[in-house]
Amino acid sequence: MKSLHQYHPIVIFFYFFVVIGLTMFYMHPVLLGISFLGAVLLSLFIQRKKFLSSLKWLLPFMFIAAIINPLITHNGEIILLYVNYQPITLEAIVYGFSMSVMLLSVVFWFGSFNEIMTSDKFLYLFGRISPAVALLISLTMRLIPLFFLQIKKITNAQRTIGMDPTTGSLWHRIKSAATIISILISWALENAIETADSMKARGYGLKNRSTFSLFKFDRADGIVTTVITCLFFVALISSYFGWNYFAYYPTFSTIELNMTTWIVFISYFALIMLPIVIELLEVLKWRSLKLNN
């Protein structure tokens, strides 16, 4: 096996597509809990710093979102109190809370997705759908850092002839900034022509263009894809039969625990924990390698 980063972009995309899709779909408290747990664990594994610092503003935001719901929605049967003659129901509170957990999970899953799906993997995937647009994005990505550098150079040059966007009246600053953008665009467009020539000189525009990548779909990719597909299939079937359905309004449905629901929960748990298992196995592998060598 290999670490998460090394999997083929298609496998990575497929996994996150399935997990984020199901997370947005399920409102069942147990399934919500599983996804939330998985999202937090994976985030701690692969993007600990970013994750922890994002909690600062995410948690209060979600807390507010959760308490706003009962103020707007008055559905539900268990009435706790009245505010302005409007009922505040337990169902609405719980629903608001569940909703926040769901949104948080989605945000965390996306965070991990962004960490693993680097720009070259993303472009590879996009290239499978539309090579010309992928090339367009790739060119754009190459130009962005170039432009930042050039903006710096232009700003310095402009400052020495009295067009400094950091000093002077507001109008002077705006005018100076507009001059800098204007110079940048001239420069960028005229130089782009040479880049286009370089593309044509290397045969861009010939028929039957192929796409090359360093990514290889190997056995580990195959195994993981099969596992994801099977677990996804179980999830689809259970959705079809409504085994994972849970209603908040008019009042809560009961959480049944029987053979079927256990299968639903365990298979979902397996799906969610898949990347964490992969990462754990990696850690163990390297530890034993270190001991042996």
Add this chain to the structure above:
Amino acid sequence: MKTRKIISLLLLFVAIPAVLLIGIVLFNDGKYQIISMIVVILACIPFFLSFEKRRPDAREILVIAVMSAISVAGRAAFAWVPAFKPVTAFTAITGFKLGPEAGFLTGAVSAIASNILFGQGPWTPFQMFTWGILGYIAGLLGKTKWMDTKIGLILYGIFAGVLFSFIMDIWTVMSYDGAFSWARYIAAAGTALPFTITYALSNVVFLLLLTKPIGDKLERIKKKYGIMQPNS
């Protein structure tokens, strides 16, 4: 040419309504956030497809890439002022001068590229579609004389700000509720009002300031290097 038109028409009039219908019938408890995302992605495909099939000239690709990269750089440069972004203005100017298709691509690519830098999220498809469509509309308007006037630019800037806010708010509401509710939408639109105003204001400012100089430069490049001329 023909197949591309057919696929586009099929997508617009068959696939998208089908997704909507399936969504409403199957998930009657309303999972609109997923459905809307699929619809928005499907809506972008005809544009990409037509670009793909046309096998665009290298110079054309480069000009669009330059404009997209500049709008991303602009978005990053103004990261410290919330909602005050030049992306719409750059997209629109490209649309005015280079036509609806180039406008759409500049908008859509700006959205994807900037989210590669700042992180993808469920908002990516919506931004892609919204900026794309704004560029497309600018391209159609650019064929008229309206966009040569200041009033025209101001009206377009306000319209673009409102539309952007409108679509992004719908997404916020649906991502929260799963279903669409007018009460919640109005509440969201209310809280988003300062943002909507800032969007519109930044659009108007950047359009008034940049349309002329950038437009001239695009015109010059078009003429000097024969880009996107009907006969080339």
Add this chain to the structure above:
Amino acid sequence: MAIIEIEQLEFTYPEGLKPILQEIDLQIEKGEFVVLCGTSGCGKSTLLKHLKRELTPHGQKSGSIRFNGIELEQLSQREAASEIGFVLQNPENQIVTDKVWHELSFGLENLGLDTMSIRRRVAEMASFFGIQNWFRKNTTDLSGGQKQLLNLASIMVMQPKVLILDEPTSQLDPIAASEFIATLSKLNKELGLTIILVEHRLEEVYPLADRVIIMDNGKIISNGTPVEAAVNLRQLDAEHPMLLGLPTPIRVHHYFKLDQQVPLTIRDGSQWLSHHFKEDSKAILPTVASTNEVVLSVKDLWFRYNKTDEDVVRGLEFELEKGDFLTILGGNGTGKSTTLQLISGLMTPHRGKVTVFGKTLKNYKNSDLYNGVIAMLPQDPTTLLVEKTVQLEFSTLTSDQTLIDSIVHLLQIEHLLAQHPYDLSGGEQQKVALGKVLLKQPRLLILDEPTKGLDAQSKQILASILTQLREKGTTILMVTHDVEFSAEHASKCAMFFDGQIVSIDSPREFYCGNHFYTTAANRMCRHLFNDVITTNQLIERCAVQKREVVI
């Protein structure tokens, strides 16, 4: 069989009055290393672009170009793209993608090769060029030299039969340029690749070439082995501006015409000198008396970009006097450009101070500093160009028409006023940018590598402009890699290393004291004359000996 045959090629640009190419007849054999040279605007770039179909400019064309016996127009698109490789001048602009590996595979993707073949060809080329260490890097993170090598490698993966290069080293520093030329020579010798190269800096390329073609006014005026080409040119016109661009040994030999054996390299040149001239060492005279009016004084300057970084400038100290022309030399990344920014107030040191005309930088208001005190000509002149015509570039900056006229006259750019700045050549753009900077009437002018990419003639013009400015009392500070320019025109030279100036002297003391970092003329004759640094000085010293012999 000739791989390229050109017959009676003539070409006129759509709005051109006269043809830019005339009566071009040329045959290039398989495996030849051909160097094409000529002054700016002689048509050499246009000729090159005619050899690559995808880049051929629009215009009126007659005559024929055959590749391997087939008319270029009749070549299939695939052959045209892959068999003729073209490397352009600017390393940055040719790169299409954001990853090195992707750039290498780009051409092969266009040809529609399958993944396995691409993988193999890319691996092969990356190994040949030593790219494997930066194979997975972002293209933005490469140095200029690496970028140009990558461009070359991305062409070579397509396995071209002919490689055409348009001034590929003009934007590189001398060390990267030498490496690039060495790689070309390796490709030619080891793979038998046909190479056609346009170059300004002939010193290194000249001895490597099988053939040299010299163009002037759209015509080929000299064509033959390097020696033949040089001799022909001289016979044709003893005052031809191209003669200035020839390597030093040839120029010295041209002057004396002592025998048929023309030296091409420094080694041959110095043997040739020993053969014909005798040793004559003179004491180096001390530096000219100073004017004692200090314009710029830098004291104990320290700078780093971030608190946790290492210092880039460490304890820098030097002084400039009125009318000085100081050139600062040194390798890349030693902190030269940073120093210029510190002196011009664009960045602030964390220790030490810069005093300009008796007042520290801190005490200047920005608007005063950049108005009549300091001006800096950036390396990239386009960072100053914004308007639609050259005229507007000047008139939006000041309303003083007499000032504009005097500067336009000084730079001799009257004929460019109506043009769009981006329709000018690099040298012309630079003059316009210099004009904008001079409108602020600086008393201290700072220049960042102004001779980069200029041909010998444009350098002469720049030198004469700088001389006129100095006569008017302007002090000049210049960072450069151009040893020859510095030796010929500077009043002081400094060596920058490890964040500080390690030596500062008059050009003669400076270059005669250096062993490696010195001019071609000095390297060629240092065993005979200990005080010679420029080609003209060398010729003069030799001439004196000849006269003595005759008397």
